[in-house]
Amino acid sequence: MANVSPLAPATVPELPTVAGVRLATASAAIRYEGRTDVLLAVFDKGTTVAGVLTRSKCPSAPVDWCRARLAQGRARALVVNSGIANAFTGTKGQVAVKRTAALAAEAVGCKATEVFIASTGVIGEPLDAEKFARVLRPAALAARPENWKAAARAIMTTDTFPKLATATARLGSAQVRINGIAKGAGMIAPDMATMLSFVFTDAPIAAPALRTLLKREVVDTFNAVTVDGDTSTSDTALLFATGAAAHRGAPMIRNASDRRLAEFVHALHAVLADLAEQIARDGEGARKLVRITVKGAVSKHSARRIALSIANSPLVKTAIAGEDANWGRVVMAVGKAGEPAKRDRLSIYFGETRVAAAGARDPSYDEKKVSAYMKRDVIDLTVDLKLGRGLDRVLTCDLTKDYVAINGDYRS
């Protein structure tokens, strides 16, 4: 395994339990040897679910399965495997998903349609669902409310560290919890990243409200991260709400605009934002986290497009890898975005330093100061278009030789 990213959080957080969620991991040798590669999550009866799935025209079999199951909004189990994505595997892939759901349903004691499935890894390789047969029943028996770190580890592919986040919020008179895990690393771009993320809460929230909340909160979190502009066939973010906090007095929420949700929404956003940033920090080969803010655009949508044009520019990303404050390439990326921009009006900042304005290099620009800034782990790059009030921010990372090494050798 690669060394842990230098941008990894200093410690992996210890997650508390979420009432109604039990977890187990297993080694099914689906592709990897000597590590866990299966996660089973078991939910209490009454658990609701919402999801956001890849917009790829070539989605994986598990994505098709989840899309069909999300309408009903109920979940009792989640099965995730790493190593093989079960994408572009034809009819066999669909059969494998169905079989996995049946095995999990039997192990957990629920309907197959209440089982959610996600797979990540190589595209195009067939997934042998019988490998789940050995592991799912023992996993169902072993599932415990702890195990969060193990769960986050089991779903990793080229990730160098497990990604976990947690938050609490008051809902009515009760304290509710939100725990989230994610995996990312490569093929990361909105919408979504090649990311899997699973978020769990004990708050009692009806599926339609949960759906609205998740859709709204991914916009500036998971959908504002890009590692390489490549969107996966398998991107899946699922939010499960067990409702167990109702026993402690939390009110049942049926509407996403319910004012009692204020703290919950804030906490949910924090968990998703934390996981999204961890994904950027673990971009394949990443040595720097880059926060790109575009302001003064004609709209938020326009700001997003310009920010992504900068974030996905190989020339910007390699310059940052080289610790070079090459703002000329930022100009290039703004210019190519196809969005309203006026060359002679925009300003560019690295950190707090304005390096370019009024169509030219800032006369007071001190290259030494900016060069020192570029040596940091976290780089803030801001473009002010001075056209309107559109504001947006995306996260990305630099493009290093290690990205090429990781992706030139991944399959072999």
Add this chain to the structure above:
Amino acid sequence: MANVSPLAPATVPELPTVAGVRLATASAAIRYEGRTDVLLAVFDKGTTVAGVLTRSKCPSAPVDWCRARLAQGRARALVVNSGIANAFTGTKGQVAVKRTAALAAEAVGCKATEVFIASTGVIGEPLDAEKFARVLRPAALAARPENWKAAARAIMTTDTFPKLATATARLGSAQVRINGIAKGAGMIAPDMATMLSFVFTDAPIAAPALRTLLKREVVDTFNAVTVDGDTSTSDTALLFATGAAAHRGAPMIRNASDRRLAEFVHALHAVLADLAEQIARDGEGARKLVRITVKGAVSKHSARRIALSIANSPLVKTAIAGEDANWGRVVMAVGKAGEPAKRDRLSIYFGETRVAAAGARDPSYDEKKVSAYMKRDVIDLTVDLKLGRGLDRVLTCDLTKDYVAINGDYRS
């Protein structure tokens, strides 16, 4: 300087003269030392010109200058420098262009408005036009009808070999010539590439007809090349027609649809296509030329968008660098393009071998055979969407560690 690309043509072609065109190069130490960095081309009276310029919203000062001059359609001189792009240089940049035109006009004996200018190199650095003062007059005196290779060398930046192409065509009773030079290497994407290209013919063609021809012929040549998806502030392709072949009996052409142009159009396309392929072959760090064909799309436009999605995917490009027939990443890139595609209908080929079809790996797919194919210098990747008759092809190259090295160190 980097080693010559392994994909370079075996020999640099010797270009014949084009009646009415004289060339000279000079060393003005604009940024580079110990090499030529200025090209002066001098044209006979009556030369017409057409151009295609970057669509960047942040164009360089020379691009603004050329755009304003192209309407009149007449040219007597071309000044090109490498090292500094004179882009995002504000009012000073405009003054520098004006001064360069005045110096060239004085040296050549023409109006400043008949001077075309192009600059390539670092963005944001001021260009000292006085550096041209020393070199343009001697260059005008030294200009000769030969010097093509020297001309192609003077405009190089990170290019590893000079790019030249030539063709002849019958026009009426005369043989006419078309010579072209280009530079590319990085920041290469439609529309255009960060490329400069200058094409010269002795055919007598009126400016409006020349414009129509050039616009039409760049679509499947220069605009079908991408190295990194980054579009430059400075992209410039100019086509100069001296008309000198009129003395040898070539008819004056006023209309692009004139049937007598058939051979000329064919030859022009060949020159542009040759230069475009050389640019892809010299993509920064390139070890493989990749030809991506998308067929069966709903339209040519849709095929182009899907082909570019594949060509600009870092994951596809790094896989090819690793000689890995990772068609799963091709599926990903098709899926993310946002264009009509049916997962269960499309086929993917590496060379002649169908690797995927009917939503899964081709059952007869022989990985060994394809692995051997991936070791070649030139890789043909074909996607057949089986939806319609839309067909398109783009050229790109692989993404290697050297691309990152070149672009992480370029300025420093």
